[in-house]
Structures are given as C-alpha cells and as structure tokens.
Amino acid sequence: MAGAGGGNDIQWCFSQVKGAVDDDVAEADxxxxxxxxxxxxxxxxGDKGGRVVIFQQEQENKTxxxxxxxxxxxxxxxxxxxxxxxxxxxxxxxxxxxIRWLPQKxxxxxxxxxxxxxxxxxxxxxxxKRPEGYNLKEEDGRYRDPTTVTTLRVPVFRPMDLMxxxxxxxxxxxxxxxxxxxxxxxxxxxxxxxxxxLRINLWHLEITDRSFNIVDIKPANMEELTEVITAAEFHPxxxxxxxxxxxxxxxxxxxxxxxxxxxxxxxxxxEPEDPSNRSFFSEIISSISDVKFSHSGRYMMTRDxxxxxxxxxxxxxxxxxxxxxxxxxxxxxxxxxxxxCIFDKFECCWNGSDSVVMTGSYNNFFRMFxxxxxxxxxxxxxxxxxxxxxxxxxxxxxxxxxxxxxxISVDSLFKKKEKEIKHMKWVSLGSMVKGxxxxxxxxxxxxxxxxxxxxxxxxxxxxxxTK
Amino acid sequence: xxxxxxxxxxxxxxxxxxxxxxxFKSVPSYNLQRQSLLDMSxxxxxxxxxxxxxxxxxSVLIANTVRQIQEEMTQDGTWQVINAxxxxxxxxxxxxxxxxxxxxxxxxxxxxxxxSYSGFSKDFENTPSQDIISDLSTVTSVQAxxxxxxxxxWEMENSQENRGNFQKSLDQIFxxxxxxxxxxxxxLFSDVDNSYYDLDTVLTGMMNNTKMGHCDVLESFSSxxxxxxxxxxxxDINELDHIVEILxxx
Numbered sequence: 001m002a003g004a005g006g007g008n009d010i011q012w013c014f015s016q017v018k019g020a021v022d023d024d025v026a027e028a029d030x031x032x033x034x035x036x037x038x039x040x041x042x043x044x045x046g047d048k049g050g051r052v053v054i055f056q057q058e059q060e061n062k063t064x065x066x067x068x069x070x071x072x073x074x075x076x077x078x079x080x081x082x083x084x085x086x087x088x089x090x091x092x093x094x095x096x097x098x099i100r101w102l103p104q105k106x107x108x109x110x111x112x113x114x115x116x117x118x119x120x121x122x123x124x125x126x127x128x129k130r131p132e133g134y135n136l137k138e139e140d141g142r143y144r145d146p147t148t149v150t151t152l153r154v155p156v157f158r159p160m161d162l163m164x165x166x167x168x169x170x171x172x173x174x175x176x177x178x179x180x181x182x183x184x185x186x187x188x189x190x191x192x193x194x195x196x197x198l199r200i201n202l203w204h205l206e207i208t209d210r211s212f213n214i215v216d217i218k219p220a221n222m223e224e225l226t227e228v229i230t231a232a233e234f235h236p237x238x239x240x241x242x243x244x245x246x247x248x249x250x251x252x253x254x255x256x257x258x259x260x261x262x263x264x265x266x267x268x269x270x271e272p273e274d275p276s277n278r279s280f281f282s283e284i285i286s287s288i289s290d291v292k293f294s295h296s297g298r299y300m301m302t303r304d305x306x307x308x309x310x311x312x313x314x315x316x317x318x319x320x321x322x323x324x325x326x327x328x329x330x331x332x333x334x335x336x337x338x339x340x341c342i343f344d345k346f347e348c349c350w351n352g353s354d355s356v357v358m359t360g361s362y363n364n365f366f367r368m369f370x371x372x373x374x375x376x377x378x379x380x381x382x383x384x385x386x387x388x389x390x391x392x393x394x395x396x397x398x399x400x401x402x403x404x405x406x407x408i409s410v411d412s413l414f415k416k417k418e419k420e421i422k423h424m425k426w427v428s429l430g431s432m433v434k435g436x437x438x439x440x441x442x443x444x445x446x447x448x449x450x451x452x453x454x455x456x457x458x459x460x461x462x463x464x465x466t467k
Numbered sequence: 468x469x470x471x472x473x474x475x476x477x478x479x480x481x482x483x484x485x486x487x488x489x490x491f492k493s494v495p496s497y498n499l500q501r502q503s504l505l506d507m508s509x510x511x512x513x514x515x516x517x518x519x520x521x522x523x524x525x526s527v528l529i530a531n532t533v534r535q536i537q538e539e540m541t542q543d544g545t546w547q548v549i550n551a552x553x554x555x556x557x558x559x560x561x562x563x564x565x566x567x568x569x570x571x572x573x574x575x576x577x578x579x580x581x582x583s584y585s586g587f588s589k590d591f592e593n594t595p596s597q598d599i600i601s602d603l604s605t606v607t608s609v610q611a612x613x614x615x616x617x618x619x620x621w622e623m624e625n626s627q628e629n630r631g632n633f634q635k636s637l638d639q640i641f642x643x644x645x646x647x648x649x650x651x652x653x654x655l656f657s658d659v660d661n662s663y664y665d666l667d668t669v670l671t672g673m674m675n676n677t678k679m680g681h682c683d684v685l686e687s688f689s690s691x692x693x694x695x696x697x698x699x700x701x702x703d704i705n706e707l708d709h710i711v712e713i714l715x716x717x
Contacts, residue, residue: 226527338507340511343522343528
C-alpha cells in the first residue's frame with residue numbers, strides 16, 4: 001500500500017449506506033448475496049425474497065475530485081419465486097444464493113442468479129429512446145384507418161425517460177438434487193459451472209435442457225456421507241481448470257481434459273492438522289466457506305471459520321500464507337457451536353493487484369491483510385457512527401485480560417449475535433481499488449460502500465488529498 | 468482431573484485451565500463435558516428435521532462430530548457402559564452406526580426410532596413416494612404402541628388424544644419461540660435442560676404431522692394453527708409459518 005515519493009497510505013472512508021434504518025426488517029428483504037460487475041459501475045444484490053436489485057454508480061463529478069459516485073437504484077426485478085416440491089413435500093426457497101455477472105459484450109448487461117435449485121440468466125437493457133411518427137398507428141397505439149393517410153413520413157427516435165428492463169433469457173432448471181452453493185462463469189465465456197452439496201454440473205449458456213455432471217461425490221449409501229462440497233470456481237485463465245472446496249478443509253483442483261467425470265482430482269490441497277489445536281470442533285472450523293482464485297491465476301484463497309489461507313497452485317501440502325481473522329474466538333468454540341455461529345459462512349476476496357485480501361468477521365468488522373507489508377487492519381462498517389467520507393479508524397479486539405481504551409472485548413461481540421459481515425466484495429480497476437461493498441445481516445437489507453481515500457504526507461507541509 | 472500442561476481446547480474459556488491449578492478448580496469432568504456435547508449434537512440433528520429443509524453441510528458436520536465423540540468414547544470404554552445402562556441391549560461390540568446414535572435414550576427404551584441421519588438424508592433423494600412413506604413409518608408419535616404394525620401413516624388414528632398431544636406440543640413450541648430468539652438453539656433449549664427427551668417426543672410428533680400430506684390430521688392441524696395464530700403467532704416465528712404455508716398450499 002505504500003507508494004513512492006513522500007509516501008502515501010491508503011485509508012478507508014465510509015461512503016454510503018443503503019437500506020432500512022431500524023433493525024426490524026422483513027425477512028424477505030434480508031440481503032443474501034452481492035456482486036459488483038467487472039467495471040464496478042453496477043452492484044447487484046439478491047435477497048431472501050428472490051428479488052434482485054441493481055445499483056448503478058453515478059458518473060463522477062469532474063469538478064469535485066473527492067466525491068466518489070454514489071450508487072443509486074438502477075433496476076429491480078423478481079428473479080425467483082418460491083416453489084413447492086410435491087414429491088418431497090418441501091418448499092424450495094426463493095432466496096438468491098449467488099449472482100455472477102457476465103463480461104459485457106454489448107450495450108446490455110447479463111447476469112446469472114441462482115436459488116437452491118434453479119439458475120437464471122437475466123438480460124438488463126436500457127431503453128432511452130422510442131420511435132415516434134408511425135404512419136399506420138396513432139401515438140397511443142391505436143391503428144389508423146389507412147384511407148385517412150394522405151402523407152407518409154419516416155418514424156424518428158425521440159428521447160424518453162430511461163427505462164431499464166430486465167428479462168429472463170435462460171432458465172437452467174432440474175439439474176440439482178441438493179442446494180446450489182456456487183456458480184462460476186468460465187473464462188471461455190460460453191460455459192459455467194453450478195455446484196451443490198454433492199455434485200457439480202457444467203452448462204453452456206445457450207443450452208438449457210442439458211447439463212453435464214463433472215463432479216459427483218455422493219456415496220452409494222448416504223449413511224456413509226461425511227463430506228460435502230462447499231464452494232467451486234473456475235480458473236480465471238485456464239478454461240479447463242476448476243477447483244472445489246469441501247467441508248473437511250480440502251480443495252481439489254480438477255482438469256476437465258483428463259476425463260468427462262472429474263471425480264479424480266488433479267491436485268489435492270490440504271494442510272496437515274495441527275495436533276496442539278485438536279478438538280472436537282477441528283473439523284467444523286476447517287470447513288471451507290469460500291474459495292477464490294487470484295486475478296493472476298497463480299494463487300487461490302480459502303476462508304475457513306477462523307482464518308484465511310493463500311495457496312500456491314504449485315504446492316499442495318500447505319498454504320503459503322495464513323492470516324488469522326478472529327483467533328480470539330478459538331476459546332469460545334463450544335459456545336459458538338451451541339448457538340450455531342460456528343456454521344456461519346464467510347466470504348473473502350482479492351483486490352485488483354492481488355496484494356491485499358479481505359474478509360468479514362462479526363460485529364460489523366471486516367479485516368484486510370496486506371500480503372506485501374504483512375500488515376493487517378480491522379475496520380468497522382457501522383453506519384451508526386459514520387457519515388460519508390469519514391475516515392474509518394482501525395478497531396482492535398482484545399482477547400482476554402485487561403481491555404485497553406478503544407478496544408472491544410470478546411464478550412461484547414457476542415451480545416448482538418446477528419452482527420456479522422459475510423459478504424465482502426472488492427471491485428478493482430487495474431491496481432486502483434474502486435470500492436468495497438459490505439452486506440450486513442444486522443442491517444438486514446442494507447449494504448455499505450466503503451472506498452479508499454489516499455492520504456498524502458509530504459516532507460514540509462502536510463497536504464491531504466483524497467481520491 | 469486434567470493432566471498437567473494439556474489444555475482441553477474444546478471447552479469454554481470460563482473454565483479455563485491454567486496449568487498447575489487445574490485440578491483444584493471445580494471444573495466439570497471431561498467425560499461430562501463430552502457427554503453434554505454429544506447430547507447437544509444429537510438434539511441439533513433432531514432439530515434439523517423440524518425445519519423445512521435441513522442444511523446438509525451442517526448436518527454432516529454435526530454427524531461427524533457425534534461419530535468422533537462416539538469413537539473416542541468407544542476407545543475409552545465409556546460408550547459401552549452408557550449404552551448398557553440405558554438400553555439394555557446386548558450386542559454392542561460393534562461400532563454403533565449414526566442411525567442408532569440419533570435415537571434418544573428414552574425412545575430406545577420404548578423401542579421407537581427418531582428420524583436417523585440416513586432416514587432424513589433419504590428424504591433428499593428422488594425416491595418413489597412409497598419409499599418415503601415407509602421411511603415415515605419409522606417416525607412414530609406417542610400413539611405408536613397402539614399401532615405397532617402400522618406401515619402406512621395415512622392410517623394413523625385421528626383421535627382426540629392425538630390432537631390434544633399435538634396441541635400441547637404446538638403450544639410448547641410457540642411458547643419457546645415467542646420468548647426467545649428463534650435462531651438460537653441455545654435459547655431454545657435453555658429451559659429444556661434435562662428434558663431433552665421430552666422435546667424429542669414433541670419434535671417427533673410435530674415432524675410426523677407436518678410430513679403428512681393428505682391425512683385428516685393435516686386438516687385438523689391447519690384449523691388448530693389458525694385458532695392459535697391469533698394469540699401466539701408473531702412474525703418472527705418463521706419456521707412454523709413456513710410449515711403452515713406448505714400445508715395450506717398442499
């Protein structure tokens with residue numbers, strides 16, 4: 001994060017929060033997933049009610065260099081509806097589990113959204129012009145009597161208020177018996193994978209009535225089931241390579257060229273267990289909740305309950321870097337098991353240059369780790385104390401003993417159990433970080449954008465420049 | 468008594484063992500803590516069935532924890548002792564499958580089965596409905612002793628007592644959910660300390676009734692919930708709203 005010359009540090013400023021003011025929000029409005037598009041201009045959020053809301057960043061005002069464009073509602077549509085599985089007598093939730101944007105090819109935007117069972121491809125297009133001056137139709141659409149037409153004119157396009165339309169283009173259904181937890185678009189931009197607890201399927205974006213099963217870990221006898229798939233992702237550059245993580249803390253890298261069914265992994269990434277930390281909860285906390293390739297494709301990052309690990313794809317026997325997210329929770333695992341918090345799944349993400357990784361924690365905290373300087377920082381995304389462009393102060397949690405001023409004790413974290421930051425998204429443009437989104441279960445249906453502001457220190461006089 | 472220098476990591480900090488003074492503090496024994504962890508895990512597994520669709524990952528992790536405890540207990544020799552006391556069953560020289568692990572001891576005594584891990588996981592399969600019915604037949608309510616041969620849940624007697632029991636269990640659930648945070652299992656069970664197994668019966672009864680699709684009991688359940696809903700239902704009793712919605716729709 002340090003730069004040349006006088007030296008500059010990136011600090012983080014609170015930018016914007018959207019959502020309900022009070023905590024008493026309807027269940028259906030709770031945000032379940034978020035995703036920036038590739039440019040960072042659009043932010044898509046999915047909620048428990050099956051709705052997708054897309055926000056667009058307003059164009060930056062060139063005169064005000066320090067104002068970062070705010071995100072405003074761009075489009076809202078109902079992506080999934082609740083369904084009922086009559087055979088099993090179970091309801092299929094409409095909650096959106098994942099959203100993934102397709103790279104933009106033309107004026108329209110495309111995204112994939114999925115609930116537990118069905119994936120849908122949505123097209124979001126703008127309309128800001130409409131044709132006027134038809135010969136055979138009136139302006140309101142009624143047809144004219146052809147005999148009344150005396151002259152002919154060419155219809156012209158006139159501007160109209162911007163209308164953003166979302167239409168479902170493909171519905172990929174009936175391919176998953178278990179709950180879909182991941183979707184990942186291939187670098188060929190033609191295929192994508194969808195993963196549930198026990199199987200991974202490969203789809204072609206144009207073909208909805210067929211998908212290929214590429215991983216199947218379901219045992220013949222379900223009583224022997226001890227491991228499930230927790231996340232899967234395609235490699236950013238090699239269109240034949242993907243990884244999937246498991247509840248036992250392993251990551252398998254598969255090559256689709258090897259065989260049609262990639263049950264036999266090409267590489268198995270697993271860190272040997274630390275015998276001094278062994279407990280009944282070891283397996284649960286080793287369960288991987290998220291796996292993300294670096295932009296370079298050389299590394300991948302995994303998130304388990306207490307840590308973030310960075311793996312070099314060339315080395316399978318241990319990660320190259322490990323960062324502790326909230327080690328102070330290790331002594332509380334029994335309580336966390338009791339109240340089910342130990343099963344919470346956190347996400348993680350890379351910045352654009354792969355130099356910083358970020359993940360969420362409880363109590364509105366999110367953690368950033370600089371891989372180069374080995375510095376880490378804890379920030380709080382709490383809108384209660386923050387106004388726009390407030391520089392966020394680093395927070396510290398004290399594990400035990402005397403609590404210093406400004407520190408937070410571990411026990412106070414458990415007072416509000418609902419506060420957790422699970423979704424962390426980092427959109428970057430080259431090596432410039434554009435924005436960080438934070439979705440908060442406590443805030444229920446709100447999200448926060450936190451952006452970097454650069455603080456310059458010069459030798460003689462201190463000039464503060466924000467970006 | 469804990470050996471010096473060995474820290475037991477799986478239990479809370481408040482019972483922190485700091486080296487030499489370990490033996491002198493009033494710390495619950497490791498066996499007791501392990502047993503309570505086992506009990507907690509079994510209850511969690513059973514609670515899974517109350518929800519509409521259990522989270523498979525969570526269930527697998529809990530079941531693995533149970534298996535781990537059971538393996539350790541078998542090595543210690545404590546598992547056989549406990550089982551012999553509770554069930555009186557003779558053949559315990561094999562590793563007990565998770566199927567039996569998921570039975571509460573009370574129901575073991577009465578020879579009933581709660582939905583085992585294999586049982587509920589079968590629900591995920593696209594099995595023909597007949598298999599589902601035969602799976603459900605293993606889930607018995609309190610009335611089971613009267614219909615030991617009943618293989619078809621549709622034949623369950625629609626007795627007043629059935630309704631009464633169900634009403635009671637419904638009230639219990641509403642009461643606990645109303646007062647506490649429904650998302651916290653700990654809160655849900657904070658009152659139910661030793662009576663895990665009573666709750667088991669309640670849950671089994673609930674599950675049995677909610678799983679039935681076409682029974683007369685279903686209709687009585689719907690009508691009961693509507694009368695209850697005015698007094699007890701709050702918007703945050705999500706699980707039961709869910710169940711009612713499904714039943715009403717079907």
